Amino acid sequence: MDRRITVARLLERFSLSKEAHLVTANGTLVTEDRMLERDDAVRIIRVISGG
Amino acid sequence: MRLPQYNTALCADDFIAFFEKRVAHTIRKYGLLRGKDKSLVAVSGGKDSLSLWHVVNKLGFPADGIYIDLGIDRYSEVSFRKAAMMADRLQRRLYSFSLSEIFSSGVSDLARITKRPACSLCGTIKRYVMNRACTGCGYSVLATGHNLDDEASALLGNILHWKEEYLWKKAVVLEAEGGSLAKKVKPFFLCSEKETAAYALVNHIDYVYEECPYSKGAKTLLYKDLLNRIEDVSPATKIAFVKGYLKRAREEGAKEQAEKGKASCRECGYPSHGERCNFCRLVERFGTGSAVRFRTHEPHPS
Numbered sequence: 001m002d003r004r005i006t007v008a009r010l011l012e013r014f015s016l017s018k019e020a021h022l023v024t025a026n027g028t029l030v031t032e033d034r035m036l037e038r039d040d041a042v043r044i045i046r047v048i049s050g051g
Numbered sequence: 052m053r054l055p056q057y058n059t060a061l062c063a064d065d066f067i068a069f070f071e072k073r074v075a076h077t078i079r080k081y082g083l084l085r086g087k088d089k090s091l092v093a094v095s096g097g098k099d100s101l102s103l104w105h106v107v108n109k110l111g112f113p114a115d116g117i118y119i120d121l122g123i124d125r126y127s128e129v130s131f132r133k134a135a136m137m138a139d140r141l142q143r144r145l146y147s148f149s150l151s152e153i154f155s156s157g158v159s160d161l162a163r164i165t166k167r168p169a170c171s172l173c174g175t176i177k178r179y180v181m182n183r184a185c186t187g188c189g190y191s192v193l194a195t196g197h198n199l200d201d202e203a204s205a206l207l208g209n210i211l212h213w214k215e216e217y218l219w220k221k222a223v224v225l226e227a228e229g230g231s232l233a234k235k236v237k238p239f240f241l242c243s244e245k246e247t248a249a250y251a252l253v254n255h256i257d258y259v260y261e262e263c264p265y266s267k268g269a270k271t272l273l274y275k276d277l278l279n280r281i282e283d284v285s286p287a288t289k290i291a292f293v294k295g296y297l298k299r300a301r302e303e304g305a306k307e308q309a310e311k312g313k314a315s316c317r318e319c320g321y322p323s324h325g326e327r328c329n330f331c332r333l334v335e336r337f338g339t340g341s342a343v344r345f346r347t348h349e350p351h352p353s
Contacts, residue, residue, distance in 0.1 A: 020279045049097060
């Protein structure tokens with residue numbers, strides 16, 4: 001990432017529902033108010049399955 | 052983990068305790084599992100079924116697992132591997148059923164031959180086989196990982212299209228009927244998909260992340276997306292929707308059951324509309340003549 005951003009803003013940027021995604025930073029589950037640092041390894045996990 | 056529907060935010064350990072306490076409450080309130088039950092959990096290798104298998108054993112309800120191999124190439128291989136890993140972790144037995152042993156083909160080929168959508172066929176087969184595993188292998192209860200989002204999206208779909216024949220059939224528990232239908236329970240009925248995924252993550256449960264290739268374009272995903280967009284701005288909407296339904300379903304479901312007669316398959320005794328159930332008709336037309344059987348996988352010693 002090129003700058004610090006909260007988890008909530010990151011999800012908004014990609015138009016992703018908060019209720020349908022979990023986010024981890026450096027392998028740890030984080031809440032929406034967490035500030036992500038530029039060198040954090042961030043993973044966005046879609047939790048919805050279907051069919 | 053923020054849980055706006057409960058107006059709370061919890062650290063990992065407290066979230067685990069909170070989640071397990073809620074599942075225990077659902078089990079107790081609806082009489083889903085009792086200590087003396089011999090329980091079987093339907094495991095697909097996904098987050099819901101593996102989390103369920105983990106939590107019921109942790110809560111003191113010993114449960115083995117049943118995995119159904121639908122012959123979806125790499126997806127089935129990976130799914131089974133995850134299920135087997137959980138069996139080792141829990142030190143519980145895992146049964147498996149392979150579709151190709153009865154039909155010489157996977158679900159996609161069978162769908163093509165029968166001219167039915169793969170998802171529809173998959174549902175018919177899984178329901179039958181899971182029930183058969185339960186009644187045939189001496190278990191009294193079958194538990195599935197259906198969660199709040201599954202139930203809410205199915206309910207929304209039934210209402211949007213006014214599928215009244217299915218509308219009142221959803222329940223946290225379906226009691227056993229005769230000797231042919233096992234008691235079926237859904238301990239995650241009131242837990243959101245986000246919660247079950249979070250539970251899997253914080254417990255380091257290795258599950259299949261990729262979607263079933265046949266779920267692409269499924270309406271379920273659309274309904275879930277819509278409900279989650281509503282939930283984002285109006286927390287606790289999904290749970291109010293489903294709890295409201297449960298309150299009304301008890302009365303409506305009982306009326307429907309009383310009105311309808313019950314028929315059974317003359318081959319296997321499974322409930323059916325005609326002389327033979329859907330599964331036995333499939334086997335008669337496309338099967339290889341092999342009987343339904345289950346492989347048993349004992350856990351590797353830890």
